Amino acid sequence: MNSRSREELREESSDIRFDVAIIGAGINGASLYHELCGRGYRVLLLDKGDFACGTSQASAMMVWGGLLYLRNFDIKAVVKFSLSRDRMIERLDGRVRKQSFRYIPDSKGRNRWLTLSAFYLYWILSSLRREQPSLQRSFPESNLINRAEHNLGGILFEEGMLNSSDCRFVLDWITKHSCEGQVALNHTSVEDGAFSKQDKCWRLDLRDQLTGEESHARAACVVNCAGVWADRVNGQFGIESPYKHAFSKGVFAGIKKATGHEVPLIFELGELDDTYLCLPWGPVSLLGPTETAVATPEEGFAPEKEDVEYLLHHANRRLSTPVESSDITMLRTGIRPLVVERDYEADVYPLDLSRRFQLVVDEAKPWFSTYGGKITGCAQFARKVADALTRRVGDAKRNGNHANGALGQVERESFPGMPEPVPSIDWCISNEACCTLDDYLRRRTNISQWTSREGLGEDNEHLPEIKRLAKRLYPGLATKANRVVCDYVNRVEQTFDRLTGRQLQRNGTAKN
Secondary structure, three states, rough: OOOOOOHHHHHHHHOOOOEEEEEEEOHHHHHHHHHHHOOOOOOEEEEEEEEEEEHHHHOOEEEOOOOHHHHOOHHHHHHHHHHHHHHHHHOOOEEEEEEEEEEOOOOOOOOHHHHHHHHHHHHHHHHHHOOOOEEEEHHHHHHHOOOOOOOOOOOEEEEEEEOOOHHHHHHHHHHOOOOEEEEEOEEEEEEEEEEEEEOOEEEEEEEEOOOOOOOEEEEEEEEEEEEEHHHHHHOOOOOOOOOOEEEEEEEEEEOOOOOOOOOEEEEOOOOOOEEEEEEEEOOEEEOOOEEEEOOOOOOOOOOOOOHHHHHHHHHHHHEEEOOOHHHHHEEEEEEEEEEEEOOOOOOOHHOOOOOOOOEEEEOOOOEEEEOOOOOOOOOHHHHHHHHHHHHHOOOOOOOOOOOOOOOOOOEEEEEOOOOOOEEHHHHHHHOOOOOOOOHHHHHHOOOHOOOOOOHOOOOOOHHHHHOOOOHOOOOOOOOHHHHHHHHHHHHHHHHHHHEEEEEEEHHHHHOO
């Protein structure tokens, strides 16, 4: 990926007959791309936006076992996901780490000893591979908790967690591969396509979303990994399936991390068996998430005032220090694609729906559809899909593992308010397909999440630096660089500022 320009990759995508085309470069598509490239297949990975720009950029970054399934006594799922978690910790050293969590029972909730027993069962079902759970009456984070609501102590247990961010985790699967026949294109949509029985391959009509340029690609097989857009992609190509997705919106709010907050806190809500996280991540703590059923992806990716009110309400019930909307430094919104039967019409709380994967292989055409999923088990699922694909289209014609390993030495630079230097924008453009300001601020770095107002600063004090980044992203195109910055500022003002009350504050200041 790092040795070829975007133009070269686009040309290669038109010249080569690929074994597999993957639509969607979130966690499912990226991990499958890595698996297939490693097996020697010629693979084309496509995403209409940036890599990891959908659900995969808005997770809690936790690598769970199967704790959620324990409440329904789905022992098989608990064992399976616990094993997947432990394999990721062991095999993805440097990308996934073991992490202690502290579960905080509600004072009016279920008996704490019963809760502790459930964690012991969870530990036993994972073959005792993680640290033994323990109930602690006093712990370092006690001063952060509202003891009127939570005075029963905390249960310490161990799971896994991503080391950097979910976007970086996805990107790492992709950037390992840069051999001929391994092409990953972001900001490239699949406009149309058809399967030719004569040529035994799919012809896909592509459009570069940045330039409008059209091209074509050919592949023996297509795998739909479009996540929350999977149903639309299937509909676009006339593919039927016994499953579809139901959607649940999850919103996190970020605040400045309190001194001494090192262990993630999981608060029992005492309602609908749900929980509320206070998760330390770099210089911020993530509060949330919400769990709201929505009808469309567009509705799910748009945070609303009631989401912020919900997050603040529970923060002020669970934490000892009051949290106001002006304390929010960022909002992180995504959609969980939940697998349901095609005729599903029930209205249930999203937490009661499965988080598991499903794979559907079309009988008439070489088309695979993937549903659901989570970070835990992504590698295992990629192997499952790859095995099914091998049975359908045969082994790869090339031999050996074609992973090139990590990219070379990362060039870094400073950004105001960031705790340490970040990958430079020039390096990300050359090596990681960074094409837009959002690509850089949101997914190649954590600038828009770790500094206030999505990188602008409370009083736009970082705006000059944002402008300098835009000029480097669009060298010699001053008008375009200025327009991109203006669009970014307008979006922050119309969404983030509106939802957190900054808009009223700034308007009031202007009037005064």
